[in-house]
Amino acid sequence: MDSTTPSAHPFLDNSFHIAWSSLTTDSVAPDISIALEQAKKNIDELAAADWQQNSLSFDNTLLALEKATEELTESWGKVGHLDSVCNSEALREPYNEMLPKVSEFLSGIALNDDLWKRIKAYSVGDEAKNLTGTARRLLEETLSDFKESGADLADDDKEKLREIEMQLAKITQKFSENVLDSTNAWELIIDDEAKLSGLPATALESAKADALKKGHGGENTPRWRFTLHAPSMIPVMEYADDEDLRKTIWQASCGIGKDGKFDNTDLIWKILDLRHQKAQLMGEKHFANHILKRRMAESGETALIFVEDLHRKISEPFQRECKELQQYKANKTGEAADALEPWEISYWAEKRRKEKFDFDDEDLRPYFSIDRVLSGMFEIAERIYDIRILEIESVFHQVGQTPASADAGKNEVWHPEVKFYELHDKQSGEHLGSFYADWHPRESKRGGAWMNYLKTGLPPEQGNGRLPHLGLICGNMTPSIDGKPALLTHNEVETVFHEFGHLLHHLLGNVEHKSLNGVNVVWDFVELPSQIMENYCWERESLDLFARHHESDEPIPEALFQKMVAARNYMSATITMRQLSLGKMDLELHINFEKYQGQDLDEVIQKILADYQVPLKTRPPSMARRFTHLFAGPTGYAAAYYSYKWAEVLDADAFTRFQKEGILNPEVGKDFRDKILSKGNSDDAAILFRNFMGRDPELEALLVRSGLD
Numbered sequence: 001m002d003s004t005t006p007s008a009h010p011f012l013d014n015s016f017h018i019a020w021s022s023l024t025t026d027s028v029a030p031d032i033s034i035a036l037e038q039a040k041k042n043i044d045e046l047a048a049a050d051w052q053q054n055s056l057s058f059d060n061t062l063l064a065l066e067k068a069t070e071e072l073t074e075s076w077g078k079v080g081h082l083d084s085v086c087n088s089e090a091l092r093e094p095y096n097e098m099l100p101k102v103s104e105f106l107s108g109i110a111l112n113d114d115l116w117k118r119i120k121a122y123s124v125g126d127e128a129k130n131l132t133g134t135a136r137r138l139l140e141e142t143l144s145d146f147k148e149s150g151a152d153l154a155d156d157d158k159e160k161l162r163e164i165e166m167q168l169a170k171i172t173q174k175f176s177e178n179v180l181d182s183t184n185a186w187e188l189i190i191d192d193e194a195k196l197s198g199l200p201a202t203a204l205e206s207a208k209a210d211a212l213k214k215g216h217g218g219e220n221t222p223r224w225r226f227t228l229h230a231p232s233m234i235p236v237m238e239y240a241d242d243e244d245l246r247k248t249i250w251q252a253s254c255g256i257g258k259d260g261k262f263d264n265t266d267l268i269w270k271i272l273d274l275r276h277q278k279a280q281l282m283g284e285k286h287f288a289n290h291i292l293k294r295r296m297a298e299s300g301e302t303a304l305i306f307v308e309d310l311h312r313k314i315s316e317p318f319q320r321e322c323k324e325l326q327q328y329k330a331n332k333t334g335e336a337a338d339a340l341e342p343w344e345i346s347y348w349a350e351k352r353r354k355e356k357f358d359f360d361d362e363d364l365r366p367y368f369s370i371d372r373v374l375s376g377m378f379e380i381a382e383r384i385y386d387i388r389i390l391e392i393e394s395v396f397h398q399v400g401q402t403p404a405s406a407d408a409g410k411n412e413v414w415h416p417e418v419k420f421y422e423l424h425d426k427q428s429g430e431h432l433g434s435f436y437a438d439w440h441p442r443e444s445k446r447g448g449a450w451m452n453y454l455k456t457g458l459p460p461e462q463g464n465g466r467l468p469h470l471g472l473i474c475g476n477m478t479p480s481i482d483g484k485p486a487l488l489t490h491n492e493v494e495t496v497f498h499e500f501g502h503l504l505h506h507l508l509g510n511v512e513h514k515s516l517n518g519v520n521v522v523w524d525f526v527e528l529p530s531q532i533m534e535n536y537c538w539e540r541e542s543l544d545l546f547a548r549h550h551e552s553d554e555p556i557p558e559a560l561f562q563k564m565v566a567a568r569n570y571m572s573a574t575i576t577m578r579q580l581s582l583g584k585m586d587l588e589l590h591i592n593f594e595k596y597q598g599q600d601l602d603e604v605i606q607k608i609l610a611d612y613q614v615p616l617k618t619r620p621p622s623m624a625r626r627f628t629h630l631f632a633g634p635t636g637y638a639a640a641y642y643s644y645k646w647a648e649v650l651d652a653d654a655f656t657r658f659q660k661e662g663i664l665n666p667e668v669g670k671d672f673r674d675k676i677l678s679k680g681n682s683d684d685a686a687i688l689f690r691n692f693m694g695r696d697p698e699l700e701a702l703l704v705r706s707g708l709d
Helices: 025-047 058-068 070-085 089-111 113-123 133-148 155-184 201-213 230-239 243-254 265-281 287-292 300-333 345-357 370-385 490-507 527-537 558-566 572-591 601-608 643-661 666-677 685-693 700-705
Strands: 188-190 224-226 387-392 394-396 411-413 419-425 431-438 450-455 469-474
Touching: 025 058, 025 070, 025 089, 025 113, 058 070, 058 113, 058 133, 070 089, 070 450, 070 469, 089 113, 089 155, 113 133, 155 265, 188 243, 201 224, 201 230, 224 230, 230 243, 230 345, 265 287, 265 572, 265 601, 287 300, 287 572, 300 345, 300 572, 300 643, 370 387, 370 490, 370 527, 370 666, 411 419, 431 490, 450 490, 469 490, 490 527, 527 643, 527 666, 572 601, 572 643, 643 666, 643 685, 643 700, 666 685
Parallel strands: 394 411, 431 469
Antiparallel strands: 188 224, 387 419, 419 431, 450 469
16 A cells, blocks of 8 residues: 555555554554454464364464464554554554553463464474474474463463553553653753853753743743753753752752652552563563573672672762762862762763863864764765665644655655655665664653664565565654754763664564564663664774864864763763672562562662762662663663673673774674674574674673773
8 A cells, every 4th residue: 555545544554664544543442452352362263272283384383373363463553653652642542552562462362272382382392393594493383482481380270360461551651751751841941141151052052942832932031941851951961050059950960750640659669560470470580580591690689789790880980989079069168078969970970070171071072063964874884784774755744634745756854854764785785674763852852862763674575576674763862953953962972873773773673584684682782783783983093084074174184073072981880880880789679579568669779879879968769760771661671771881891892893993894794794694593693793702792891892891
C-alpha cells in the first residue's frame, strides 16, 4: 500500500514508509485488537496438538514462531513510539487500555504448554541435531528464552507469572508518565536579567525565546523561562552566579517523580517486589541473577564484583577530587573548606575547570551546529563502514489530515523537525535501511536520548531481495533560536554520536533471522557500538570533518583543541564514581530486595551509596524516583545499569585498534562492521569481541583513557 493511501487500519499498514498522519488515537484500540487476535490465532495454530514429530521443521516451527507475532509487535511498536514522542491524554487512554492485554499475551507465549512441547519435540529431532550457524543459534536462543520466561513452571506458577508481567507493564508505564508529567508541570519565569548573571548567551537567548513562545513577556518586556528539561536546566546549574536560582531549580529537579500526585516511591517498591517474585518463581535467588544469567556477567554477584572492583581502583582519586573542589571554593570565598551544597557542585566545578585549563565548554558551541555535526558524523561512518547516507525529502501533516496530492509519494514524519534518511552499501548500492532523526525537546516528548527500531530487515536469501531495516534516533538537544543554527555542547555531540552508534548496529545487521539481528544482543554488549562512536568526538582527524565554526567554517583552533583534550579527564574519577553509584544502587536493590523491603527509600539508598557519593551539606532525595532506565519498563536496564561501564571497558579496548591502525581506516572499519555490527546475536558476545580484537578485553585501556591508570 502506498503511504499516501488511507487505510481503514493504519497501525496495521506494513508499508515501509509510515503514514504518520493516519495514525489517529481512535485507531489504536481497534487496530491493536485485530493484531492481537491474529497473533493469538497464529500461536494457537502452532500449538495445535495434531502435529507429528517427523512433520516438524525449522521453517514450520522456529521461523513460524518468529513470524507469528510480527504484525503485532510492529503495530504496537508504532504506538509505543508515539507515546515517547507525541504523548497526549488522547493517546494515553487507548495505550493504557491495550498495554496490559499486549503484555499479557506476549509474556504468555512461553507459558503455552502445547507450543513448548512442539518446540522441545523439534529440538530433539534429527533436523535440529544437524543445525549449524545461525539456525543452531536461533534454536538455542529460543529454548533459553522459553525456559527463562517460565515455560517449565507448574500451571499455578504460570498464572502467577502472567499476573506479575501484567502488573509490571501497568506500573512501569505509570512510573514513566509520572516522570514526564512532573517534569512538564514545573516552570520558572524570570523578569530580572540581573538574576541571570553568568549564564551563557546561548542559554539566555533560548530561555527568552521559550518564554515568548509560552506567552510570557515581549520584545520590550523580556522574560526568561526555565524548565527541568536538560538544555534549560544544565546551563543554570553550571554557570548561574545566583545561588538562589540554582537552589530553586535543583530543588524542583528533586521533585521529579517525587512530589504530590506524581510520587513514584510506592511504585518503585512495587516494581522491585514484582521483579523479586518473578525471579523466585523462576528458581533464582534474586532478580539480578534471573536477568543476567545469559549476559556477559552471568550473575548479579559477578556484576557487583565488577562495580566494586572499579570503585576500589578509583576511590582514592575520587576523594582527592572532592577535597580539591572544596578547597577551591574555600580559596575563592575566604570560607573554611567544607562540604558543598548539591546546587554548588556543578557551578564550582565548572569555574575551577575554566580556571585550571583556561577552557570553557561554551567556547566550543559555535563549532557544533547540529546540521554540520550530523553531516560530519555521517561522513565518518561512510568512510569507516563503506556506506552512503542520504537525506530524503519529507513532509509533515497533522494527525488525521489528508495529505495534499502534491505530497503524494513523499515520506511522512511525525513532527516538522524530524528528518528521514536512507543508508546504502557504497559498493553494491543496496538499500540497507532507513531512519528518522528527532533531536530537540518538546513537552509531549520523553526526556533523554534513545535509539529504537520500527522494522528489522533481512539479508537477501533464496532468491528474495534484501528487506531493509527501519530505525530512529531521538534526543533532547539544544534547539534552534530565532531561526539560527542549533549549537550543541560537546557533551550533546557525544550523545548524538552515541545514539548513532546504536542505530548503525541495527541498520548494518546482516543476520538471516530477525530475532537475532541488529541490537537484539545481550545488554552488557549492546553499548559497545554506541560508545565506540563517542571516541570520534575527541580525535583531531575526525573532529575536523564536522567541528567547524557555524559562521566562518574554520575548524576548532589548535589552542582550543589542546585545552579541550587537556580538560577531558577533569574530575574523571567523580564522573566515573557517579556511573558506578547508579550501577551499585541498581544491583543492590535487585539483589538484596528482601533486606531493604519496607524501609525508607532514601535511607536505604544513602546506606548503599555511603562510599560512592560526593560529601554534601544537604542530602538530596534519591534520583531513583526519576530513574527511567530502571523503572519505566518491566525490565529495561534493571539489574544491568552496570552495562554502561562494562561496555566502556570493551569500547576503550576496541578503539585502541583504530588508534593503532588509523581511526578512519576502512580496513579496521570493515572488520568492525563484519565481526561486530553485522553479527547481531548470531554468536556469543565474548566470541564476537575476540574475533575483532584477537583476544579477551582488558581493563587497562579504560583506565588510561580516563586518566586513572
